[in-house]
Amino acid sequence: MENCAVCGIESKQKCSGCNLVFYCSRDHQVADWKNGHKTNCKCYDISSNNILGRYMVAKRDIKPGEIILREKPIVIGPKTISNVMCLGCHQLLNVNYYKCSKCTWPLCGKSCETSEYHVDECKLMSSKNFKSSIKEVGKLESSYCVIVPLRVIFMRKNQPKMYQQFSKLVSHIDRRISTKLYDVLRANLVPFILNFLQIPDLTENEILEIAGILDTNCFEVLLTSKKVKARGIYYETAMMAHECIPNTKHFVDENYEMKVFATQMIKKGEMILTSYSHPLKTTLERRLAINLAKCFDCVCPRCIDATEKNTFSSSIKCSTCKDGVLTSCDPLTNLSEWQCIKCEHKVSGAKIIQLTSEIRKSLDHLNKRSVVECENFIKSYKKFLPDSSVFMMDVKYALCMLYGNVDGYFFRDLSPDQIQRKLDLCNQLLSELSILEPGISNSFLNTKFELNVAEILKIKSQFKPNNETSKLIEIHMERITETYNLLRVASDGKALIDNRYKKIKEESSL
Numbered sequence: 108m109e110n111c112a113v114c115g116i117e118s119k120q121k122c123s124g125c126n127l128v129f130y131c132s133r134d135h136q137v138a139d140w141k142n143g144h145k146t147n148c149k150c151y152d153i154s155s156n157n158i159l160g161r162y163m164v165a166k167r168d169i170k171p172g173e174i175i176l177r178e179k180p181i182v183i184g185p186k187t188i189s190n191v192m193c194l195g196c197h198q199l200l201n202v203n204y205y206k207c208s209k210c211t212w213p214l215c216g217k218s219c220e221t222s223e224y225h226v227d228e229c230k231l232m233s234s235k236n237f238k239s240s241i242k243e244v245g246k247l248e249s250s251y252c253v254i255v256p257l258r259v260i261f262m263r264k265n266q267p268k269m270y271q272q273f274s275k276l277v278s279h280i281d282r283r284i285s286t287k288l289y290d291v292l293r294a295n296l297v298p299f300i301l302n303f304l305q306i307p308d309l310t311e312n313e314i315l316e317i318a319g320i321l322d323t324n325c326f327e328v329l330l331t332s333k334k335v336k337a338r339g340i341y342y343e344t345a346m347m348a349h350e351c352i353p354n355t356k357h358f359v360d361e362n363y364e365m366k367v368f369a370t371q372m373i374k375k376g377e378m379i380l381t382s383y384s385h386p387l388k389t390t391l392e393r394r395l396a397i398n399l400a401k402c403f404d405c406v407c408p409r410c411i412d413a414t415e416k417n418t419f420s421s422s423i424k425c426s427t428c429k430d431g432v433l434t435s436c437d438p439l440t441n442l443s444e445w446q447c448i449k450c451e452h453k454v455s456g457a458k459i460i461q462l463t464s465e466i467r468k469s470l471d472h473l474n475k476r477s478v479v480e481c482e483n484f485i486k487s488y489k490k491f492l493p494d495s496s497v498f499m500m501d502v503k504y505a506l507c508m509l510y511g512n513v514d515g516y517f518f519r520d521l522s523p524d525q526i527q528r529k530l531d532l533c534n535q536l537l538s539e540l541s542i543l544e545p546g547i548s549n550s551f552l553n554t555k556f557e558l559n560v561a562e563i564l565k566i567k568s569q570f571k572p573n574n575e576t577s578k579l580i581e582i583h584m585e586r587i588t589e590t591y592n593l594l595r596v597a598s599d600g601k602a603l604i605d606n607r608y609k610k611i612k613e614e615s616s617l
């Protein structure tokens with residue numbers, strides 16, 4: 108029993124937000140909320156050290172699936188280089204887009220001329236007689252690089268407190284300033300804001316600092332159902348430090364609200380971590396991308412371990428003994444030699460980089476909607492890549508989703524061999540994902556969902572309906588429902604999941 112935070116008497120009820128403060132009654136809870144608990148009601152603290160800067164730490168044990176925080180962006184808009192998009196609602200546009208009648212930037216329609224995101228920039232640009240040079244869709248446009256910095260500059264004037272918060276974020280400008288991208292920004296973004304828009308009381312350094320903060324801290328805002336592909340600053344979310352095997356996942360909902368949830372148990376005092384990269388990239392790829400985008404060298408437990416927790420997910424098969432796999436002799440040095448764990452044959456780092464970049468290119472061009480192409484990829488690369496390679500896992504994940512869900516491979520079309528193939532792929536993937544993306548990540552849940560789908564299809568294809576098979580199907584259906592409920596919490600594409608769930612429910616009751 109704890110004491111009520113307001114009157115001190117013994118109380119059982121605790122705040123369901125932070126689980127840390129107790130109240131004797133609803134009235135005292137409401138009073139405390141108004142009195143300041145609203146801003147303190149968090150399950151995390153922000154700490155800092157010399158290496159990470161600020162980072163998030165759990166104030167109490169956080170269970171898998173628990174929402175750690177929700178927040179709206181302090182600024183949102185197009186990426187530095189973007190496909191043609193509406194500056195009002197941020198959806199990608201097709202050929203017949205509308206041009207703002209005042210500033211001529213592409214919009215989805217007249218209604219977005221007065222969108223809260225667009226009005227300030229529209230007023231300023233039209234007063235300067237700006238004409239957008241964007242002509243065609245399907246091309247990446249660099250002129251979008253001015254929009255988010257401009258929105259931050261408006262924040263500086265209209266919401267000074269928020270801007271103060273924004274300016275405390277890291278920019279790594281010292282490292283960025285000598286890059287090609289910042290040469291381009293200095294030559295285009297800076298004169299546009301200072302000379303063309305003539306915004307007063309602003310220097311070149313301040314503009315580049317804003318760009319640096321955006322590049323270091325923005326999250327991708329991806330809403331597949333609404334065709335939105337933008338970036339935004341989520342202040343609290345940005346406090347999470349990086350590890351390549353994180354303990355959280357996040358997604359942005361249709362109101363641009365960020366939700367961060369725990370994928371594993373996070374014990375009191377442990378860091379709350381996100382990944383700035385992708386789990387299905389090799390160590391070299393992840394470390395290079397993080398260095399470029401976030402300006403630090405990752406030395407997390409996955410990166411320093413050449414075997415990546417015995418998954419060998421960045422490894423290449425040894426062409427000498429054909430039995431072992433090659434791992435880097437020093438995973439923190441890009442050009443380090445690689446050596447076979449069985450025959451000790453050595454290969455230069457340059458050769459490994461060349462081979463993996465060729466495989467990456469081939470994967471980037473692969474049509475992941477085609478079962479045949481995905482199966483062919485696996486066949487062709489089997490001689491170079493172990494089953495647990497990130498490239499293989501990527502394609503296997505696509506296949507797990509394709510069997511049963513696409514034209515020519517719907518439930519009724521699958522042969523017993525194809526059902527078994529789906530089952531094997533799901534099982535292989537789950538054992539690897541449980542190490543590289545443990546807990547309730549989207550890919551783990553989707554694979555688990557599809558594994559139980561395959562189990563039901565197998566039972567139905569092998570046995571005549573009877574009490575025993577009905578019971579087995581029921582067990583798998585229960586597991587599917589459990590996974591479906593978690594998936595609905597953990598992702599934004601709810602319609603797609605609902606559809607998959609409806610289909611298997613119908614199939615299992617036939």
Ligand SMILES: C[S@@+](CC[C@H](N)C(=O)[O-])C[C@H]1O[C@@H](n2cnc3c(N)ncnc32)[C@H](O)[C@@H]1O
Pocket residue numbers: 158159160161162275276277279323324345346347348349350401402403404405406407
């Ligand atoms: C999105 S910010 C995180 C918040 C930031 N630490 C702050 O104080 O505002 C990303 C930056 O945090 C630091 N950081 C995060 N994770 C790190 C890690 N694992 N190792 C080193 N630096 C890290 C790097 O400076 C990185 O560019």
